[in-house]
Amino acid sequence: MAATALGAYVLTLLWTARVSLSSSRIFPNGDFVGLGQYERLFRNARWLLSLENLAIYGALFIAACLVVGFLLAVFIDQQVSGEGVLRTVFLYPYAMSFVATGLVWQWMLNPELGIQQVARRLGLAHFAFDWIVRQDMVLYTIVIATVWQASGLVMALLLSGLRGIDGELWKAARIDGIPKWRVYVSIVLPMLWPSVSTALILLFVMVVKLFDAVVAMTQGGPGTASEVPAKFIMDYLFGRANVGLASAASIVLLLTVLGIVAPLYYARGRALQRGRE
Amino acid sequence: MGKGRIRTRGAAVTCALALAAAPAARAGAPAPAVAPPLKATVSHWWTSGGESAAIRQFADAFTRAGGQWIDQAVAGADQSRASTINRIVGGNAPVAAQFNTSKQFRDIVDQGLLNNLDDVAARGNWDRILPQTIIDAIKINGHYYAAPVDIHMPAWFFYSKSAYAKAGIAAEPASFNEFMSQLDRLKRAGLIPLAFGGQVWQEKILFDAVFVLVGGPELYLRIYRDRDLKAVQSPAFRDVLVKFKQLRAYTDPGAPGRNWNDATALVVSGRAGVQIMGDWAKGEFTSAGQVAGRDFGCFPGFGPKAPYMVAGDAFVFPKTGKPHVVRAQKLLATVMTAPGPQVEFSARKGSIPIRPDVDVSKLDLCARMGIAIMADKSRQLPNTEMLLDPDLNGALQDVLTNYWNRNETPERAQQAFAQAMKDNTW
Numbered sequence: 254m255a256a257t258a259l260g261a262y263v264l265t266l267l268w269t270a271r272v273s274l275s276s277s278r279i280f281p282n283g284d285f286v287g288l289g290q291y292e293r294l295f296r297n298a299r300w301l302l303s304l305e306n307l308a309i310y311g312a313l314f315i316a317a318c319l320v321v322g323f324l325l326a327v328f329i330d331q332q333v334s335g336e337g338v339l340r341t342v343f344l345y346p347y348a349m350s351f352v353a354t355g356l357v358w359q360w361m362l363n364p365e366l367g368i369q370q371v372a373r374r375l376g377l378a379h380f381a382f383d384w385i386v387r388q389d390m391v392l393y394t395i396v397i398a399t400v401w402q403a404s405g406l407v408m409a410l411l412l413s414g415l416r417g418i419d420g421e422l423w424k425a426a427r428i429d430g431i432p433k434w435r436v437y438v439s440i441v442l443p444m445l446w447p448s449v450s451t452a453l454i455l456l457f458v459m460v461v462k463l464f465d466a467v468v469a470m471t472q473g474g475p476g477t478a479s480e481v482p483a484k485f486i487m488d489y490l491f492g493r494a495n496v497g498l499a500s501a502a503s504i505v506l507l508l509t510v511l512g513i514v515a516p517l518y519y520a521r522g523r524a525l526q527r528g529r530e
Numbered sequence: 531m532g533k534g535r536i537r538t539r540g541a542a543v544t545c546a547l548a549l550a551a552a553p554a555a556r557a558g559a560p561a562p563a564v565a566p567p568l569k570a571t572v573s574h575w576w577t578s579g580g581e582s583a584a585i586r587q588f589a590d591a592f593t594r595a596g597g598q599w600i601d602q603a604v605a606g607a608d609q610s611r612a613s614t615i616n617r618i619v620g621g622n623a624p625v626a627a628q629f630n631t632s633k634q635f636r637d638i639v640d641q642g643l644l645n646n647l648d649d650v651a652a653r654g655n656w657d658r659i660l661p662q663t664i665i666d667a668i669k670i671n672g673h674y675y676a677a678p679v680d681i682h683m684p685a686w687f688f689y690s691k692s693a694y695a696k697a698g699i700a701a702e703p704a705s706f707n708e709f710m711s712q713l714d715r716l717k718r719a720g721l722i723p724l725a726f727g728g729q730v731w732q733e734k735i736l737f738d739a740v741f742v743l744v745g746g747p748e749l750y751l752r753i754y755r756d757r758d759l760k761a762v763q764s765p766a767f768r769d770v771l772v773k774f775k776q777l778r779a780y781t782d783p784g785a786p787g788r789n790w791n792d793a794t795a796l797v798v799s800g801r802a803g804v805q806i807m808g809d810w811a812k813g814e815f816t817s818a819g820q821v822a823g824r825d826f827g828c829f830p831g832f833g834p835k836a837p838y839m840v841a842g843d844a845f846v847f848p849k850t851g852k853p854h855v856v857r858a859q860k861l862l863a864t865v866m867t868a869p870g871p872q873v874e875f876s877a878r879k880g881s882i883p884i885r886p887d888v889d890v891s892k893l894d895l896c897a898r899m900g901i902a903i904m905a906d907k908s909r910q911l912p913n914t915e916m917l918l919d920p921d922l923n924g925a926l927q928d929v930l931t932n933y934w935n936r937n938e939t940p941e942r943a944q945q946a947f948a949q950a951m952k953d954n955t956w
Contacts, residue, residue, distance in 0.1 A: 476935030
């Protein structure tokens, strides 16, 4: 088992690193060109743009998912009737493939077919919602659609965390006359840290591998405005038959992930340990 | 996968034994010499309605010739090519695999992983009958490494006759300026002048169409074939970029991200005037019951000397030493390039046959026009995929899509174009 894992992860990783140092095109080859592919990569405007896009997207997506997911969890935690139905409704998008739902989002956001057109037919002649065709706004449409998809997952994680909180705490707070929102923000939220950090790591993984939502909604466009690293890698790996450059890009992405996720994991491990003591 | 390989090897052994036993059996008794069918796994990406009807013509012809066609369609050209490469590397190559008539398979040839087709080509007289642009793409170091199956021209103009009538346009444009003024008239008539899908590859098709029509074939070849950086910086190329960008004003706000066939549907319904697209668009008109010349018109550029850009598909035959597989490969190549299947295929695919000696009565008006043009060698022009490696072609697409979609000066685009050419040449 361990040997398989070692073979599958470490060896392929080393192999990718080796290929990224070669001039491989359609086939991996063994020659050595040093860091040539990396130099080329960081001269490539599209790669730099896709990194920048990923950073903006990631920050907005994670923040929005946490806020929306937390609010949904708190809402469901108020002993609302039909809780099971609501939970399913909120979690359902996460179970759906984004290749399918991305198409629906694309239609809704299309200025000629979707929300804008409907509003104009209803008489709002100057209503404009054409973000998906605008260079400066298109990235936010992907944030909206993916937050719709993923916030249910955050809700589920945080709800289980909320249910784990002792009812005595709420009684004590009520006796002390502390307003409910204050209890959530100052007492409950810090206690939820293990759940939040799990959500953070899952969301972060979704950010890094962001690909299908972009392909289904915008194909990286208009122009290159919504390009992301995973799509860059896939394009160069297959369509553009440049395995060397794609491998270099994958290695850069991997290092970025390690740089961010490793401290997160560490913090989470510390928190869990403290919780146990 | 391992099991699969063992099984194929087992089959190969059985086959070899059967072949070895055959002469002995024949010597013993005059048994009817029914050879086992030549099995061929064929990997391709033709999955839409018209496409699969087209490739079925090849499959049927192959069966009639004593073969057995095992279809391995993979949706999506990139995915299909990737699966072919993986299977070649993994030692489980298909008997034949589709590529575009381009530089896409050059690396596989250089690695010595393809069987050549020199004897099929010699028997079929390919040197004489094939267009030079196609020979240049498939004949490498003096050997034929692919069987071409069709010619697509990626930059036809398709226009709606009803839209043109509504805008009061009587004749097809004879120059780029005339084309622009027609677009103005279409706009005034309340129509979408230019049906367009803002996807990177469609932008590239539009650009290359403007490039050959405005800049001329000479500049086109100096830049794409000779990689002449001075030509990229020239005022003539700047003019091409300017005219290309001017077309953007004639597209509608829904264009970005739109699929090509949705754009064609705008022309079919008469909501848009004209689309610049490959001849595969004819399939959309046909399936809507429209007829070329009656409901829609087609022309390949402006005037009787407009260059005809040549693109297309070809099959390659991965290397194998097994004699029955080699025979299957040669039979496939022979069948696919024969006049009969060529016409049946092209009539459904929307392309034109690779050879001129065919019966054109089954083909539509646009295809017949294309065949007539191909007779004039001076009008043939290779498309960019035949001239550029896939990664450079892709990098140039990035430059053009940025120029088209952003508020960017033509000078900046010229610079980026030159930079991409420098960066993507090892």
